[in-house]
Amino acid sequence: MMKTMILLLIAYLLGSIPSGLWIGHVFFHKNIREYGSGNIGTTNTFRVLGKQAGIAVFIVDFLKGTLAVLLPIWLHAEGLSPVVFGLVAVLGHTFPIFAQFKGGKAVATSAGMLMGFAPLFCLYLIVIFAVTLYMTSMVSLSSVIGAILGMLGALLFPSIGFLIDGYDLVFTLVVLFLGSFVIVRHKENIERILKKEENLVPWGLNLTKQHAKS
Known part of the structure; x- marks a missing residue:
């Protein structure tokens, strides 16, 4: 029981590492919260600090979820499913103790959690995300569609033995x-999408004809 409690705490602390905030401070002398959307996650890091910083933040945030799932497996913690530790890491990412409990939107760390526990299912969602991103040029909509199809997949795929x-x-x-x-965390993005005012990435087809702001 004590091992489980310690690992849950570690999972939360792992998730709480505000990689975007720290990379901005250390390497760019910028508080990323004062630029762009003000979010400390991957997308705003790409927009404000550039590609290399964005990739670094994504990798760190992704691995937080993966490590949180794998640690209880490696250390033979019993009593709780490894995905619970991944969930705690995602909550840490979203409400980080190291960043006044104001964190990211849970996408990268959730994906990392899935990679640690159900890698084929994770890869399926990564493909969905990439295809949607190419068609729409919107990280936000790609995240929401990935979340919706992830929920549907978790409900339907086991019945047909596909990926799960x-x-x-x-x-x-x-x-x-x-x-x-994830959908709730993107509420403001969804409102902007409906108004055709959502921020875009400089890649893809922008099929919904949003008015690019960046």
Whole structure:
């Protein structure tokens, strides 16, 4: 029990590492919260600090979720599913103790959690994300669509043996929660998309004809 509690704390602290905020301060002498959307996640880091910084932030945030899932497996912690530790890391990423509990939108760390526990399912969602991003030029919409299809996949795929072998109640509930959480965290983005005012990345087809701001 003590091992489990310690690992849950470690998972939260891992998730709480505000990579975008720290990389901005250390290497660029910028508070990323004062630029762009003000978010400390991957997308705003790309926009404000550039490609290399954005890639670094994505890798760190992704690995936070993966490590949180793998640690209880490696250390043989019993009593809780590894995805619970991944969920705690995602909550740490979103409400980080090291950044006044104001964190990212949970996408990269959630993907990392899936990679650690259900890699084929994660790769499927990465493909969905990439295709949607190319068609729409919007990270936000790609994240929301990935969340929706992730929830549907967690509910339907086990019944046909596609990518997920059998139903795992805890995994299904965590995916449903995180998918809903990602959508809620993108509420303002969804409002801008409906107004055709969402920020775009300089890649893809912009099929919805948003008015690019960056």
